[in-house]
Amino acid sequence: MARYFWRTGFMLACLLILTSCVGKREIDDLAMVMGVGLDLVEAENGEQHVKVTAQIARPADARGQTGAPSGQTGEPIWTISATDKSIFGAIRKLGSASSRRIFWAHSYVIVINEDLAKNGIKDIIDFFIRNPELRMRTWVAVTPDNASELVSSLTGLEVIPGQSIDGLFRYSKITRSAPRTQMIDLHAAYLSDSTELYLARLKLESNEISNKQPEQGEKQKNITLAGTGVFKGDKLIGTLSAKETRSLLLFVEDVKSGVGIVKCQDDESKFSTFELVHETLKVTPDYKNGKPEFTLTVRTTAKLVETDCTIGFDDDDKIAELETDIENELKSDVTNMLDKVQNEFGVDILEAGNVFNNEHPSEWKELRNNWNSHFEKAAIHLNMDVKLKSGALLFKPTTSGKKVDQ
């Protein structure tokens, strides 16, 4: 009995050890992709092909000298591209140019060129969702520039551009110039029966001053967050500017801080700037005469951060006036955005359908099939409630001490 036991044990051990190590790949045999760019290119025969650009990190250069001597090329990234009919085809071609196995899991960002996005991104979503290696928390963005150029340009303080794009998104809660769209949101929004897709928009902007030739001004290009790309189905139909995005984010994300700029009451050429904290938006759906209606209530606390006017915090009436000014300012922002979304694009990216579904599930069943057109016609009422509570550190206005006779 014992002999049989050992014999079977030995055979099973052989089986396991000989069949194993499949799928084994050492970490140093991987070309870790940090960012992916997707462009639309025209092939020679006139077909439209996809160009996949991969920004691959050179670990040794990206991390400096960690003990062992290694290839100090000074270039932390290595960018290659390939073109083919399908994304997978292009990726396979990339592999033929790389000495290491291309590994997509660590990609920080996927950037899609707007021309490609206009043709539809369904295959892109499907490809990146289907693959078990990929993370669901990869940032996805569209760009008006060449995605390949965007992906291969060094930007920000980080050594690896992908990492700096990641940083842009991470701390975007304060600037709010683009939505924080990750693969998982993209996937959910695409599958949703009410909400349409929107993606962050990245742009190359010349805003970096070269240290070597500072006299030339802002020559070097950097990647910047620049608004939102709005989709209908899987096709890009338009963009929202960074300013409009700020209003959009009220609907779709919890925002940390915003900015309101108001003209001074006594001098139209001067401005006061307020930081808006604790901005909350409540959407109340309603159903009247066969039409959906929405009432939006925005509550926020404002904080004076910079002013050219004389504002003290000792005058309640003035503060109330200021509050109305900020309210109007905010209102016009939101209305502009709503106008663009409702009338120009005619798509529900505000999750309005979802809210409506929650409150009126039975009516939703009638409207669901043609929701975008209903959304287009929906009346939206806007209530603003701004509370001005503090002037940061100062209580009295900053005025010059020199007295001038008038």
Add this chain to the structure above:
Amino acid sequence: MKYKITNGMYMALIINMLYPKAIGITQGSIAREVGSDMWISTLVATLLALLIFWLLVVVIQRIPELDIIDHSKVLFGPLFSKLVSLIMFIYFVLSFGPIMVTFVYHLKDFFLPDAPVILFIVVAVIVGSYAVYFGIEVIARISLIGLFCIILLNTLLIIGSLEDFDIRELLPVFEFGITSPILASRHHLADWSIVMMMCLVILPTVNNDEGWRRSSMFGVIFSLIFVVMWPILETGVLTSQVTSQYLVACMQMARSAHIGFFLHRYEMVMIAFFGISVLTQITIALLCASVCFSKLFGSKKYHPAILPSAIIMGAYGYWVVLNHNRAMGILENSWVTYSLSITLGIIGFMWIIGFFMKKKIKNAK
């Protein structure tokens, strides 16, 4: 089986037997039918299961020293008991399909896509047989470790996904009417049927037969607590549409969990915990099958039956898992029908027949 297990272990066995498949694959199947009402279906199935559990305990409590096969022997003689043990054995072989689907698809599709399926089956069967060799007591103790892993896994998942939880996704309750969630609960009830069949075999080994009813009830309720969290989070975080798109929805859930920005993709930790639980399930299924197999041939010890039943079950599991399409077809259609009819058939029949054969039961006591 001379060993006795405590009531706490019994509850842990119930939870371990239910949990692995119920949280992901079943929820996917339910989501495909009822969208965001997954949790209602889960709840309904659990309530039904509570009822059937009551019947089951009543049946076994008539002669608390004997399992269901010996019950049938007392009531109808050895030939009938052979039939019952054959049915039970076939049931457990069939149950290995969904169990292996759970085990293999979790590990293979998400972690080792290049490894051959046979490897997973072999590992599962070897580990399972090794554990079965030590008997119910050891398995019951392992199930406590499994329970501990389940608790850790649930905690990790809650921590990782509460931030993205959106209650609005859950809200329109009964989106597809009231009947469809009840109907869809059959998927989860099929998970429960494995647990019930296990209890028919192992209940006599549980200490203190007066506490059976109570501990079964608590076992079911605890399982509900551990399981129902998943459909609620899956709807709130992933949305029901995404859940329905995946074969293994809970892995998608685990994949999207993240603690802060740095700690994302810690699904490996979770799956390591999950692995203990699912291996426990495999072990219990193997044990029950080999007990039935040995009773089929009238042998008193189940040890010689481990190897043949492991091979049969492994082969069946391999066949099911090999093809995703076939696996899902079996899982969502034939498995539900067969498992529910066998379980309900056996329990119901034994329950009703017990009223007519009180004398025989008395004599047996």
Add this chain to the structure above:
Amino acid sequence: MPTNLELKMKQQLSENIDANINTINSLLEDNDDLVIRTFYLQFQQEIKCIMFYLEGIVNANKIDSTLHDLMSYRSANKATENQESSNKELAESIQKHLSHNSSVMVCSNIRDGITAILNGDCLCIIDQSDQGLCVSSKGGDKRAVEEPMSEQVVRGPRDGFTEDIRTNTALVRRRIKDVRLKMEGLKVGTSTQTTINISYISGVVKKGLVEEVKQRLNKINIDGILESNYIEELIRDAPYSPFSTVMNTERPDKVAAALLEGRVAIFVDNTPFVLVVPVNFWDFLQASDDYYLHYLTGTFIRWVRYVAFIISLTLPSIYVLLTSFHQEMIPTALALTIASGREVIPFPVLFEAIVMEIIFELMREAGLRMPKPIGQAVSIVGSLIIGQAAVQAGVVSPFMVIIVALTGISSFAIPNFSAAYSIRLTRFPLLIASGTLGLLGFIGMFFILAIHAVSIRSFGESYLAPATPFKPSDQKDFVVRFPWWGMNRRPQLASGKGVRQATKKPTPPQEEENSNKGSSSVIEAGKYISHEKADDNSKRGRKQRKTIKLADLVASKNKNDQDNRK
């Protein structure tokens, strides 16, 4: 067929002194350390006596005083007065009347005499008497009680066991002054005749446990026991298992604690390691410090040790499976760092890990075996070579050095040496499984290890208790070390459900400003009553006691109020 030797051993002492001398000489021939001293008893007539002892294992002073007694005491004559007729019972009368030694035995056959000599006593044979005297003179050089080398504590007693069994039992006796403390003795080893003491507190120890231990010890048939591990391996439950199911310790306080918990200690002569059975796995992760420090501190360091256990078991495997199978699970920044360290390494991670683990064990072993001054040199050279040169040469990645060092340090944090070793051994199968099959291998091997650990029993107790099987009442000394006033009962492995201690949670005395004098005295009275009742009902436990106290309090207060009204 009994050999010549056995025949000789069986012989009775004869009245002929020369015959006896011949027999003993022939048995103990070729022994340079055998001392044969001839002298005469100073009676009416001089009686020839011969004393045998082995030099080195006897206490020379005792021999001197014995000789002094026998040779110079004139009063001894009285001893012989009554039995002038026969010298036969002389030995007995000397035993009773004469010698100053604390333990003098009369022996009548060769075997007893020889055994006494070999045990360090001296044998006197008297002319014309068929009885000899075995005078206790055990002695020789012993190591003094020192601080235990293998288990050191910051706070706690500093004495450790020595090689001498009597010193060891004394160290425990000094701690437990209980009539129920038993030290049953037996001898094991046909050549070594090693003394073994089975120690337990009767009434606290579970029924049958001592019998089981004795039975297993009696089954042993071996020529020699040189260390307690011989015994351990011969009586343990799972002979093939890498986990040890018998605890060994150098600390008398640990043994005393174990005895109070209802365990059995096995003292073995000539070794400072005392065995304790039964044990759970978790006992190996608990140090005596846990109980000597503040309970929060104790709990915290216990957790640190649990973490150390997990690290030393799994960390290399997790690193290997992450870097060679599941790179997508590593946070990106960390993945880049690891990759940059591995850029120039020519070996696969699994190979690197195994080699480094072996090198680490090599350095540890070499450092241990070397004489102390050189041992330090070994560790310096080793750390320089491995830590610096190998990394700079690009043979080993710096991350692997960190992993191996962490694993090593963690395994040193496990208080019991043999347990640390078993964990070190079990991590190799885990490492190989996860290096070849990735996560699947890790889970599978971990499950097998878990099943194995769960299936083991140590003298009837489940090895992984109180975790699994879950024992609610034993949780007070498992993950959290409850304060002493909270641990009322003995662990379940002790017999019955005896209350171990009945101290209440210490509370400062009630301040007098807060309550007027009358009510404070009432409370005092209530306390007093409650104490008395508690002693009566100590078996009923704390809760009940509290209710009694409350009831008394209310009753006496009511009474007081009524008195006041009157």
